[in-house]
Amino acid sequence: MTLLDVRDLKTHFFTRDGVAKAVDGVTFSLERGEILGIVGESGSGKSVTGFSILGLVDPPGKVVSGQIIFDGTDLVAAGEKTIKGLRGKRIAMIFQDPMMTLNPVLRIDTQMVETVLAHEKVSRAEALARARETLTMVGISAPDERLRSYPHQFSGGMRQRVAIAIALLHKPDLIIADEPTTALDVTIQAQILAEVQRLCAQSNTALIWITHDLAVVSGLADRLAVMYAGRIVEEGRTADIIGQPLHPYTRGLIGSVPQGKPHGAMLTQINGMAPSLLNLPEGCRFRPRCPRADEACLVDPPLSEPIRGRGVRCVHPHLETRDEVLAS
Amino acid sequence: MIVYLVRRFGQSLLAIAAMAVLVFVGVYAIGNPVDILINPEANQAEIEATVARLGLDKPLWEQFLLFVWNALHGDLGDSFVYGRPAVEIILERLPATMELAFVALILSVGIGVPLGVLAGLKPDSIAGRSIMAGSILGFSLPNFWQGMLLILVFAVLLGWLPAGGRGETVDVLGMQLSFLTLDGLRHLILPAVNLALFKMSLIIRLTRANTREANLQDYVKFARAKGLSSRRVVLVHILKNIMIPVVTIIGLELGSMVAFAIVTETVFAWPGMGKLLIDSINLLDRPLIVAYLMLTVFIIVTINLVVDVLYSVLDPRVRLSEVKG
Known part of the structure; x- marks a missing residue:
């Protein structure tokens, strides 16, 4: 049963320099008890997605369009009073820096x-x-x-x-965890991860785990959504995404994780820098950094489903087999 | 905590001692009071007799030691002008000034903190901007001019309140207090507002800056994420955090309000300590000036001590470091 259904969510920040499209058309859904990992680098809009669900986007930010349907109620349309009743009660949030949240x-x-x-x-x-x-x-x-x-x-x-x-x-239905282990050292990180996983399983609580650390989330989440420049570029079951990343960006991310590589092997890196949200590239947002980009990428690619249960926003997804990916 | 208090108390005594030297030497340097006090037609023998009577013929260090010795016995000398103990004269005037300062303090905190929080929560709103603009006027217009304007508007044009002086007083535990009578209160409002305006502006700006800062902190966002009402977030989570710097400033400012209400007291002919000081300086009444300054130092040091103790009530982190210290 679907607990949370986010459809085409757009949260923009109206700054003096222009409109920063921090979240620009994000769509995903979450079942009860499911753990979804949202992965992306800084500024990809993953935290803002979390805050949008709770209605806690600070000005000059604003949810401009889209729907956030939580257990049958659209939180965007329902207004502050409804969200306030849910905050902390049915939807809870854990923040990044425990030194600052209390x-x-x-x-x-x-x-x-x-x-x-x-x-x-x-x-x-x-x-x-x-x-x-x-x-x-x-x-x-x-x-x-x-x-x-x-x-x-x-x-x-x-x-x-x-x-x-x-x-x-309040035994919430959904917990949004915004990088809650980033500020902790590795042993504590592992403890907290195990603890959260256990508690969520116990009470059938759904969890959105926002992180930039693919290694952390791959052992935890049932499904992953990879965000880049305000959009989900790829989503699917965790094992599928780690095993066969379809989007060149996801592939770059996985290639840059040291885990599971032979000692001394070079890590791949993604060239270039994440684009400014005020000045996004035309067409596919990853195009300027993408090794596979060509003229076809100048048209904004829609979210397609080349393999069942996998969503990807790319004109040239990596549809080679898993072995080919590992060999390349 | 006790160790901390004892050490803090020692520091206070040191500050008072240092101030005693500065005040005494400073006042000694500002001219010969005998020239003003004595009858111009007096002969040399009479002048010398007066000088000897006032102890002014002794060297500076001897005068100072004598002053310290007497001070330790609670005697800060007799006023040259009134011929009575200086402390006694000041203490007679003290309730009037204290009353003025406390009412001004209550006004400036009671109005300043809420306005500052409001301006801090909504810095870009019309209300927020107006409050800030008002506070600039509050601390940039000269105090005496504000006072005169208050008199002009409320006493002369509107005729609502008296222009000066102190109203009817009531004797409470040997102190003459005026805020308990209607007439006294009417006299008190204008000078208190005048004295409060500057501090209020200061508190508004301080509170606003701290509120803005606190409002961006994760703990405020976390408090909202917990589903708390905005009222509780502001009144408990933000307010308790911003009170630490505000209490510091209030402490410092209360001292200076008691000590230097001079301008307001002069404008409104308020019979307090400030006016006494001005009169004494004009007459070079040394013991009175010295006693006044020493009493002022004592009040400020005491208030600072109280503020430091208050910190530990407000901020649990201070309490912990004390235990370590």
Whole structure:
């Protein structure tokens, strides 16, 4: 059953220098309990996609068109009041930097209890009990003592666990995680990943994991969406995309990951730089950097489905077999 | 915490001692009070007798040590002009100034912080821009001129409020306070507004800058993502963070408001300490000037001490570093 259906979402930033099309026609959907990885480099619009779903795009940004259908309701049309009721309750978000997401001058219990009370009319004691329970769930020992602490008394990993606990307080249907492990060291990263995966599976919570790190998300997500310059250029099941990337950009991304390569082998790199969102190239946005580009790419390619269940926005997708890809 | 307080207290004493030297030497350098105080027709013997009586014939260091010794016993000397202890005269005037400063402080915080938050949340709105434009006027127009304009509009043209002086007072614990009577309050409004305007503008700008900064922080966005009402986000998450710098400024400014309400007191003929200081400087009443400045230093140092303690209430990170220190 479809939980979230994003159709042709466009979020633009109206700056003094012009209109930055941060998200420009993004379409994807998500089933209950499914984990979707959105991969892309900085400025590809992946975070803005996440914030758009929650209606938290800061001015001068604005969702200009499209639909975000969450459990049957179009959040773009429904307006602020409806979204506010869902935020933190049915859709929760985890941010990138755990050092910054918790308010430094408020105790953990305050920050957790207020989240409970924002959506449910329960007593403070009940809210506190729920907070304690959730902290235990995310693997924080001595929750009573921890509740009375301030964020600065926690390590980065612990803070991210607290942030995850806050996201889980209302057992949401969907969690949007915006690079939540980027600021953590590798061992903690692995712990948090496993923890989130376990908790989501337990409560059948859908997860959108936004990241620039293909290695992290490939072990976690059921499906992947690769974003480039405000658009999804390729989507499909994780194994398929990693095994046989169709879009030249995805291929470049996978080629630049050190994992699984022989020691000492050269990493491939994608030439050039991501385009400015204020001044996008004509036709396919990856064209200036693409080794396969020709005149046909001057026409904006639509999202096509050359293989069943795979979407790709490219005129010349890599339709060679997996072996050929690995050999090349 | 106690270690911190003791150390902080020691620093305060040091500041007061340093100030005592500066004040005493400074005042000593500004002319001979005998020339002003004494009858022009007095003969040399009378002048010398007066000089001896006032202790002005002794060398500077001896005068200073005597002053310190007396000060430690709570005696900052007798006023040359009034012939009474200087501290006593100042303390008589203190309630009037304190009252003025506190009402001005309440006005400037009570109006300044909300306006600053508003301007910070919506910096590009008409309201936000108007508040900022108003605050520029508030701190760039001279204080005395604002005072005169207030008198012109509210006392002369509209006739709503009295132009100067202090109204009816009530005795509360030995202090004469005027804000408890209607007449006193009417007299208090204009000078308090005058004194508050500058500080209010300062607080507005400070609050606005801090609000804008806090509003961009992840914790504010996270608070919104938790589904909190904007009211709670602003009143709890933003306000508590921006209060730290605001409290600092309030502390510093309260000291300076008490100490240097001189201009306002002069414009509105408010019988406070500031006016006393101006009169004393004109008459070279040394003990009174010294006592006034010492008392001012004491008040400012005390307020700073209180502010530092307040920090630890507002910011848990300060508390932790104290434990380490």
